[in-house]
Amino acid sequence: MTSYQELSQSEAQQLAHAHIIQSDAEALEIARALAEQFKHHAVQRDAERLLPFEEIEAYSQSGLWAMTVPKQYGGAEVSSYTVAQVIALMSGVDGSIGQIPQNHFYGLEILRNTGTEQQKQKLYAEVLKGARFGNALAEFKTKNAAQKQTAISPVDGGFIVNGEKFYCTGSLFAHRIPTLVKDEHGREFLVFIPRQSEGLELVDDWSGFGQRTTGSGTVKFNHVFVEADDVIPFDAAYSQPTISGPFAQIMHAAIETGIAHAAFEETLIRVRQARPWIDSGVDKATDDPLTLFELGRIVADVRASEVLLKQAARSIDAAKPQPTAENIAKASIDVAKVRAHSTETALKASSKLIELAGSRGSQREDGLDRFWRNARVHTLHDASRWKYYFIANHLLNGVLPPRRGTL
Incomplete structure (x- = not known):
């Protein structure tokens, strides 16, 4: 640590x-x-x-x-x-x-x-000019992910922030750390806190087995002073129709789609180097019928995730100029589709990479396991089972999906 x-x-x-x-x-x-x-x-x-x-x-x-x-x-x-x-x-x-x-x-x-x-x-x-923003949104010690305890209080000339955040991806590399806080009335704000602020401590204690170098550790706030000009309403981005939620989520889908695509491309390289299965009756792994079957399934899934990603992005961009409850719901549902699909595709493609590479695919120096470890850890951000629920509930019952960054 x-x-x-x-x-x-x-x-x-x-x-x-x-x-x-x-x-x-x-x-x-x-x-x-x-x-x-x-x-x-x-x-x-x-x-x-x-x-x-x-x-x-x-x-x-x-x-x-x-x-x-x-x-x-x-x-x-x-x-x-x-x-x-x-x-x-x-x-x-x-x-x-x-x-x-x-x-x-x-x-x-x-x-x-x-x-x-x-x-x-x-x-x-x-x-x-090149400034980077990290984040301090999530908290580790509350009963669920929606609860927040990090607080903002008014003082002469600005505000004071106290609390602790975890999963603060990118904060170790950041110039400012946008921090989600609540005031005494329960309103939420995003505070763009300079990383050199007195009382702010960054702790490199992220120990996940995947996404190992995201810098997703702890940020502590001990009576951190912030200027009023660095405090921005957060809840207002969701009390009205905006693309904030689907835009946040499509980036997660892009991470998984990118991992899936790269894992598949690596699979092609490894299959060309692999030996055929002894019962296949062929001389090269590239002619192994069951290997070809698996490759066909993976490429279809990867391509489907890529198409769903493009479709979701188009829906977001269509809603951006004049967001309404209806077009934001469409964008959110389209993003939910790719998030659910890319979750499964990234896990499948990264696992099949090692399977089809054979026992030599397990060698530590090649690091092929990083694709699966990264996919597995990243896909824990949101449960794909709930995305399927929101998709079906909207399709069958006309229920609009919730507005938030974790749909």
């Missing part, structure tokens, strides 16, 4: 002027190049739990962490599908790197919906 007060071994760096992306096409081009770069040492990072500080710095300086900033504030405002494709690409080469910016983009979406003009100008400008 390690406490962190800086972004790396050295003193926290001043924000550099990051590249500013101009279009969806440029975002995808940069993402493809970075994904190739991040492939290097991915197995080692996972095996030795080497936190990817250099990779995340390159990722944010590339301009990709600012790609959702609205055009009127100087960003590219890329589509939800482009965001999903970028996250899927990164997740395919390193599941942790794929997940780290998820709540950064989520925080920017809450800002777009409920922030003041002054707050938008301030925080968007920081992100365009």
